[in-house]
Amino acid sequence: MNDKIKVELKNLSKIFVTNKNEQVKAVDNVNLIINPGEFVCLLGPSGCGKTTTLRMLAGFEIPTSGEIYIGDRDVASLTPDKRDTAMVFQNYALFPHMNVYDNIAYGLKLQKLPKAEIRARVARILNLMKMEDFATRVPSEMSGGQQQRVSLARALIMESGVLLFDEPLSNLDAKLRLHMRDEIRKIQKQVGISSIYVTHDQEEAMGLSDKIVIMKDGAIQQVGSPREIYQKPVNEFVAQFIGRANILDGKIVEDRGGKVTLDIHGVIYETEKTTGHSAGDMVRFMIRPESFLIGGTDFRAPVTKSVFMGSHHEYEVELFGRVFEISENNPMRKETVDMGGELSFSMDPNSIHILEQ
Numbered sequence: 001m002n003d004k005i006k007v008e009l010k011n012l013s014k015i016f017v018t019n020k021n022e023q024v025k026a027v028d029n030v031n032l033i034i035n036p037g038e039f040v041c042l043l044g045p046s047g048c049g050k051t052t053t054l055r056m057l058a059g060f061e062i063p064t065s066g067e068i069y070i071g072d073r074d075v076a077s078l079t080p081d082k083r084d085t086a087m088v089f090q091n092y093a094l095f096p097h098m099n100v101y102d103n104i105a106y107g108l109k110l111q112k113l114p115k116a117e118i119r120a121r122v123a124r125i126l127n128l129m130k131m132e133d134f135a136t137r138v139p140s141e142m143s144g145g146q147q148q149r150v151s152l153a154r155a156l157i158m159e160s161g162v163l164l165f166d167e168p169l170s171n172l173d174a175k176l177r178l179h180m181r182d183e184i185r186k187i188q189k190q191v192g193i194s195s196i197y198v199t200h201d202q203e204e205a206m207g208l209s210d211k212i213v214i215m216k217d218g219a220i221q222q223v224g225s226p227r228e229i230y231q232k233p234v235n236e237f238v239a240q241f242i243g244r245a246n247i248l249d250g251k252i253v254e255d256r257g258g259k260v261t262l263d264i265h266g267v268i269y270e271t272e273k274t275t276g277h278s279a280g281d282m283v284r285f286m287i288r289p290e291s292f293l294i295g296g297t298d299f300r301a302p303v304t305k306s307v308f309m310g311s312h313h314e315y316e317v318e319l320f321g322r323v324f325e326i327s328e329n330n331p332m333r334k335e336t337v338d339m340g341g342e343l344s345f346s347m348d349p350n351s352i353h354i355l356e357q
């Protein structure tokens with residue numbers, strides 16, 4: 001296998017011109033580093049520029065401006081086959097008339113490698129993917145998940161430095177998607193190949209990534225580990241896009257550079273580190289549904305929704321003219337409040353996260 005490779009995007013932009021001569025800014029000044037061997041997910045709503053970014057990396061789309069480095073090389077002027085990337089597509093893109101063996105061997109045959117080497121490499125990949133028994137099947141004789149494994153094998157066998165995925169699991173049912181997600185992660189770790197994975201499924205991004213890149217309208221909103229993105233989203237968009245979030249206002253009582261005293265509608269909380277606020281400033285903060293302390297006495301609010309979900313109990317309550325989502329884990333041994341009742345709760349001070357923007 002190749003050495004692990006670093007990828008860097010510098011001030012990368014793409015403006016499309018439609019047939020009506022309108023300009024669409026699909027990717028807007030993206031700067032991003034993918035460290036050698038890292039698994040990075042591009043995550044964001046439909047139309048935010050994920051596929052366009054990936055296609056520019058692969059060489060299927062020419063940037064309007066900016067640079068792309070794969071290893072030490074600026075690849076902007078190279079054709080896709082010269083870029084040291086391999087791509088796994090959403091629709092598998094297998095050759096329907098070829099069996100699994102020939103599909104996987106295809107790229108190596110194009111490179112005119114000796115037959116014996118091709119045989120050895122295909123055998124190794126089939127073994128890695130646990131697909132030895134499928135070598136002579138054609139795609140129509142396999143399930144979606146099996147076909148997607150072949151398509152992954154076909155990309156891996158090229159031994160390129162960077163693996164690109166564009167929503168490879170979106171055609172699979174929920175259970176298979178989960179299984180394949182684990183497979184991809186396991187094989188990527190085993191092979192150690194730098195990977196960039198496009199998805200609009202936040203759970204998939206959480207489950208796969210070393211690093212998540214949240215995009216909106218062509219621009220990066222935040223880059224961080226799944227934990228950072230979930231616990232410390234920089235703005236309301238990121239907070240709402242990953243998991244569920246309650247966004248509220250509070251007033252700074254004191255900011256000591258380490259801890260902040262926050263007045264939340266008359267209740268005083270000591271919370272996390274922040275900087276640059278003055279007494280009296282109004283701020284917005286986020287608290288996740290699971291970060292309330294149910295039974296606490298700081299707040300009391302009418303319950304407008306109360307649903308038992310097995311692993312947790314979901315509430316909606318009305319307070320300060322807005323709806324709060326609150327969830328209680330492991331509800332089986334606890335008394336729950338029905339719709340129409342009143343829930344009393346406090347906030348976990350360490351889970352109050354002040355938004356920067």
Ligand SMILES: Nc1ncnc2c1ncn2[C@@H]1O[C@H](COP(=O)(O)OP(=O)(O)OP(=O)(O)O)[C@@H](O)[C@H]1O
Pocket residue numbers: 016017018024025026044045046047048049050051052053200
């Ligand atoms: N060839 C094109 N001509 C004009 N506009 C385009 C073209 N390709 C993409 N776009 C526009 O660029 C923006 C980004 O598209 P892109 O396909 O990168 O989004 P995406 O994040 O992959 O979305 P999805 O999750 O729906 O796949 C969209 O507004 C899209 O309409």
Ligand SMILES: [Mg+2]
Pocket residue numbers: 050051052
């Ligand atoms: Mg896309």
